[in-house]
Amino acid sequence: MFKKQNCLKIAIMFMLLISLPSFSFSQETDKNYLTWSVLGMRAAYEAAVNTQHELGIDYAAIVLTNAGYAEIDGLSTEAALDGLQELTYASRGNNSLVEVHSKYDDALWFAIYYPTSGMCAYLEVNPLSVSKLFSSTDSPSFYQIITDNLAVSSSELFSIASFENINPEHLYANADEYNDKFGTQLVFGKNAFRIVTIANAVAKGAPKSLLRSVEFHDHYCPGVTSGILAVNYIKKNFPLTSGGSYFVQSVQPWCKEDALMTLLNATPGKGGYSVLYSTAEDREAWNEDVKDAATIIYRQDGETKKWDGIVIGISLGDTGCPDYGTGSIMSKLCSDLWHLDRLDQPESFVKVINQFELPEGVSPKDWARPGVDPMKQLGLVQE
Template sequence: MRLAAVEERMSAMVETSGRRRLRGYALPAVSVGILALLTLCLAWRNLSAAPVTSDYQKWEAIGKGAAEESLVLLKKAGHAARKGDLIALTNAGHAEINGASTEGALDGLAHATGVSRGRNTLVEVHAATWDRPWFAVYDKGSGFCAYLEVNPVTAAAMTTVPKRLPADFFGVCAVERIDAKHLESHVDEFKAKLDKKFFGGNEFRIVTMANAIAEGAPVSVVRAFEFHDHYCPGVTSGILMAGYLKKHFAPGAGGHYFVYAVDPWCKEDALLVLLNATPGKRGYAATYPADADKARRVPEAKDVCNLVFRQNPETKQWDGLALAFQWAETGCPKTGNGLLDRLCADLWYLKRMDRPEDFVKVVKTLELPEGVNPKDWARPGVDPLEQLGLLQPVQSSEPAAAGS
């Protein structure tokens, strides 16, 4: 601001009476020029930026800036969001820029929006370290969601922490209404917007997760789809399967599961998280059967997708269940849009999370021979279904020998 302009503004604020007043406070008569100089000094101090001293400090400021810009975008959309209505989703903490952690952004984002892990309103979406950091702030009150994606070049070059992030800091800035009710009544309009990737290609994960949390998704559901990085009926089947095991096949105090996926899909990510059974802890195995492999299954085992074992702490013997998942008729309309069709199914199943028995079916109860560990059946070349007698014998294609 030019000095003359400051003097003009200050002159307008100073009364011409014997004692001059500024904003209602009595001041002795002073030079307008001195007041202008002081104003310039204060303005410069407020606009000056502190040097970056750590990755945490830098990314905390970025998270705060992203939150503040999101609130501006939501307000421009015609709705002033209340902090209690906000849900924030981000891949910060997983994504990196030049090997630097972005985890500090979580604190800045939470501070400016009021979201938190404890309230189940701060979602840390699993991502590869090389993915671009992004932020989404969803307002339950209006259904609008603001999305900002960090420009990695600008972020890497940031050496000071300004009071406000520059306009080019975010490579993508957008705000859209994404609540399920609105989308159901604007199918064609939403399809056209999806083609433009208005959330930088993250539309599926943001729309499904934000709506699920707004509908009251339990913490266990959120943890499962955080790891899976989106919410879909596939991961839902794993959540329901984990719920069934918890109610009807608990491992007991201090116990654990061994899970063998004989027909893997998205459900495995939910089972890994909710059962704490992982390959790294020697508690999970998977094989990917071809159609020819499935054709060998006996009729009762055609839909078996997982074998789940637990060990008796006293006898050390393993028992288990061969499980299948029975998909339901949800009544959701077929819009031809994969995102909307899956979102409808997600929310339908979400209302039935306390009834896993409606969908998870026990095909066979299992008991391993004494001394046999389920890991023995996870070795290369060993088919657990064959060990359990759930495969038909291989038919020989060679003709019988003469005279036999």
């Protein structure tokens, strides 16, 4: 049976061990690093206590956070990642530490999920309390930094602290209750969708390629799944030769773009990606057999330097998931997990609707210039 005092004892022992040397640091950067690192430890401790898990015993924790992206008072929060790892054992190497992309001015948050129990702790930092974590001393000891942190109560330090069972079966069985809870934003703030879907994908063994995509996209949705399926299809059926490269041109952009850019390392900044925001009117003019065109993949041969390409369409499957309500997170979770089991079957969702070779001396960038319609260049637009 869980004993809160045991968890507290372990935490105190840990803090005593790390404070024994009574290190002092002369540089402001060191002070900042240690302060944020201890905040990460504090989040791990609060999660363990409030979800009834033994700190330092439960090795299966999955951690999601936007630490490193969010800034508070102009300061980087990245060091909180190290504190989280110290007490949760989550790491990039074992796929259990997920760094979720966010804007610099978004609230700093931590989510710690224990798949063995289904419990998830969500802690959103109150930016107004952060200044109290920083010692007025220029070179404080580690002990002083810990003391300053513990002097700030949990209710003051975290503007939102919520603890919920997000096991998929529990959520499905209580969908109406959680539709209401997530709708209030009092549970997991504005991050319920991203936390519920990503955490459960990790727990189900999602591959690293998926996690890198959803980290950049900042949530796990059917749209980004379609991009992952497209990449899996390309790798298997349209691979590069040695020294070759891809150029990606989307003619119907959606969430898939973030997966394609991440996994093919094809980006506008490196001259490997372009987007055409076609309208419904534009698509109406496409030939009947290519109206589902989503993306053009150009491939350059590593030796001849010639370009060929494919136009692909992507259709997600009929998941058979129940209707949990309009916009329900449970509906999206069910779809995500259904497709997760089928990422190795891209042919079931991706089809090639046109194949071509570029004329000698023509590159994909020529078809990505302003005013140039690649679908027309390919002869896929009705006269």
